[in-house]
Amino acid sequence: MKNKSFGSRLIAAPYIVWSVIFxxxxxxxxxxxxxxxxxxxxxxxxxxxxxxxxxxxxxxxLYAAISTLITLLLAYPMxxxxxxLKVSSQRMLMMIVMIPMWMNFLIRTYSWITLLAxxxxxxxxxxxxxxxxxxxxxxxxxxxxxxxxxxIPYMILPIYSVLSKLDKSLLEAAEDLGSNGFTKFKRVxxxxxxxxxxxxxxxxxxxxxxTFYISQKLGGNKTMLIGDVIEYFFNLGPTYYNVASAISLxxxxxxxxxxxxxxRFSDDDDGGVII
Amino acid sequence: MKTLxxxxxxxxxxxxxxxxxxxxxxxxNESSSVWVFSGFSTKWYTGLLTDTTMLTALExxxxxxxxxxxxxxxxxxxxxxxxxxxxxxxxxxLVMSVTQIPMMNADIVTGISLMLLFxxxxxxxxxxxxxxxxxxxxxxxxxxxxxVILSVMPKLKQTDSRLREAALDLGCTPVQAFFKVILPSIxxxxxxxxxxxxxxxxxxxxxSYFTCGHYQTLPIIIYNMTKKSVTPDTYALSTIIFVVxxxxxxxxxxxxxxxEKSSKKxxxx
Numbered sequence: 001m002k003n004k005s006f007g008s009r010l011i012a013a014p015y016i017v018w019s020v021i022f023x024x025x026x027x028x029x030x031x032x033x034x035x036x037x038x039x040x041x042x043x044x045x046x047x048x049x050x051x052x053x054x055x056x057x058x059x060x061x062l063y064a065a066i067s068t069l070i071t072l073l074l075a076y077p078m079x080x081x082x083x084x085l086k087v088s089s090q091r092m093l094m095m096i097v098m099i100p101m102w103m104n105f106l107i108r109t110y111s112w113i114t115l116l117a118x119x120x121x122x123x124x125x126x127x128x129x130x131x132x133x134x135x136x137x138x139x140x141x142x143x144x145x146x147x148x149x150x151x152i153p154y155m156i157l158p159i160y161s162v163l164s165k166l167d168k169s170l171l172e173a174a175e176d177l178g179s180n181g182f183t184k185f186k187r188v189x190x191x192x193x194x195x196x197x198x199x200x201x202x203x204x205x206x207x208x209x210x211t212f213y214i215s216q217k218l219g220g221n222k223t224m225l226i227g228d229v230i231e232y233f234f235n236l237g238p239t240y241y242n243v244a245s246a247i248s249l250x251x252x253x254x255x256x257x258x259x260x261x262x263x264r265f266s267d268d269d270d271g272g273v274i275i
Numbered sequence: 276m277k278t279l280x281x282x283x284x285x286x287x288x289x290x291x292x293x294x295x296x297x298x299x300x301x302x303x304n305e306s307s308s309v310w311v312f313s314g315f316s317t318k319w320y321t322g323l324l325t326d327t328t329m330l331t332a333l334e335x336x337x338x339x340x341x342x343x344x345x346x347x348x349x350x351x352x353x354x355x356x357x358x359x360x361x362x363x364x365x366x367x368x369l370v371m372s373v374t375q376i377p378m379m380n381a382d383i384v385t386g387i388s389l390m391l392l393f394x395x396x397x398x399x400x401x402x403x404x405x406x407x408x409x410x411x412x413x414x415x416x417x418x419x420x421x422x423v424i425l426s427v428m429p430k431l432k433q434t435d436s437r438l439r440e441a442a443l444d445l446g447c448t449p450v451q452a453f454f455k456v457i458l459p460s461i462x463x464x465x466x467x468x469x470x471x472x473x474x475x476x477x478x479x480x481x482x483s484y485f486t487c488g489h490y491q492t493l494p495i496i497i498y499n500m501t502k503k504s505v506t507p508d509t510y511a512l513s514t515i516i517f518v519v520x521x522x523x524x525x526x527x528x529x530x531x532x533x534x535e536k537s538s539k540k541x542x543x544x
Contacts, residue, residue: 009362014350015354015358019373022389023376029388093288102474102478102516103513104497110501111510119311120310152287207382234387245391
């Protein structure tokens with residue numbers, strides 16, 4: 001008997017070896033690069049130089065926070081209304097929400113330029129009404145719009161999946177106990193949808209704070225996000241790998257702290273973070 | 276209230292699809308502009324058939340997606356079984372925490388850390404060019420594995436362990452018991468994991484960008500194109516991919532609704 005279970009434990013071995021080599025070791029190497037200079041000598045200079053990119057860090061967090069909030073405010077009602085429909089239409093709508101995710105996100109981002117440019121569709125339309133043209137491209141608003149657009153399915157789906165599993169009898173109980181619509185939402189529905197919200201917020205915030213494509217395309221050269229700084233240094237070549245590693249390391253630590261704080265918020269330990 | 280909520284859902288869908296519609300419209304543009312529509316033409320679609328850069332990239336993308344999804348599904352399914360069999364709960368927790376890292380971490384950090392690993396070992400081995408087919412494949416398998424493990428594991432937990440014992444009592448070897456009893460009951464989890472892995476790999480840009488070297492996949496080609504100026508052929512290719520996925524999913528959905536209806540009727544009798 002002992003032998004058999006040893007056998008079934010053994011088949012995890014390839015994965016464990018794989019995850020050590022390709023998940024753990026790369027992070028150690030990143031640490032090593034961040035804490036050494038070009039010739040491999042220990043230094044804190046890379047980490048010390050990060051102060052120069054305070055602004056990029058600040059803007060990244062600010063933009064990601066704003067777009068996560070907007071995404072949440074747009075996605076929650078959508079997910080909520082979806083649960084009110086027939087089961088077959090619910091499933092259809094879920095597909096409709098998911099399909100854009102299968103399109104390449106570079107193209108999805110890029111096609112906004114056609115809509116937002118000074119000679120783009122929106123301004124042409126407004127021009128016919130005698131308005132504009134407004135400067136929509138290369139603004140902070142365009143970058144935030146891009147983030148909201150690219151990542152909104154990741155917010156709708158987890159919230160929807162939590163709301164659709166909500167126990168109806170709890171809502172009836174709340175009504176029986178005299179709750180009106182608003183208190184029912186505030187005291188019952190919202191607290192119970194927390195795991196979905198946390199999961200959605202994580203899945204929108206992390207890619208937003210670390211993006212470099214959206215800001216390059218929709219923000220022009222004016223908005224340098226932290227992802228842009230990292231990408232810029234890596235493209236400069238091996239001499240800059242150390243500094244870029246240090247910035248990546250700080251970004252990683254920052255994301256981990258954000259996730260940790262968010263998980264504390266959820267104050268339940270049933271691991272709702274995973275979809 | 277009901278009409279208001281319908282309008283809201285409609286607006287969100289419009290928001291999700293507006294850029295997609297723009298892309299489809301301009302893939303039929305006669306001129307090479309993605310700004311001004313000058314006339315209807317299908318030349319970008321026929322042009323795709325002769326565009327070797329694009330076709331090679333498509334081939335690379337499909338090879339990587341299929342290989343990485345298959346390998347990740349095999350290693351990941353085995354891992355899920357093995358991890359659950361671990362008696363040491365601390366070791367189990369540790370392995371699961373490491374598994375979460377690629378899902379939680381920003382893609383750019385995962386991509387860079389893998390690239391540094393490949394360059395580091397490439398130098399040790401004395402290679403000139405350390406990035407290429409194998410590195411992008413390894414990278415894709417690495418970010419696919421957690422999704423496979425996390426789709427298979429819940430199914431395994433739901434499987435009644437007595438089934439396996441019954442199979443063993445009836446004379447199956449452990450390997451036979453796995454293939455005849457366990458595998459069929461976790462097959463939906465495996466299928467979900469495979470599909471997720473395949474689509475994630477198909478769509479990945481950031482991690483491939485840092486690990487692919489000269490083995491360029493489609494998203495990399497698209498990235499290079501959008502650096503200069505996009506011509507409608509990129510839109511044409513995306514439209515084809517979009518339509519294929521759209522039709523497949525709608526078809527799948529209709530089938531699922533139908534089978535549900537017929538099973539309900541069956542219960543009625």
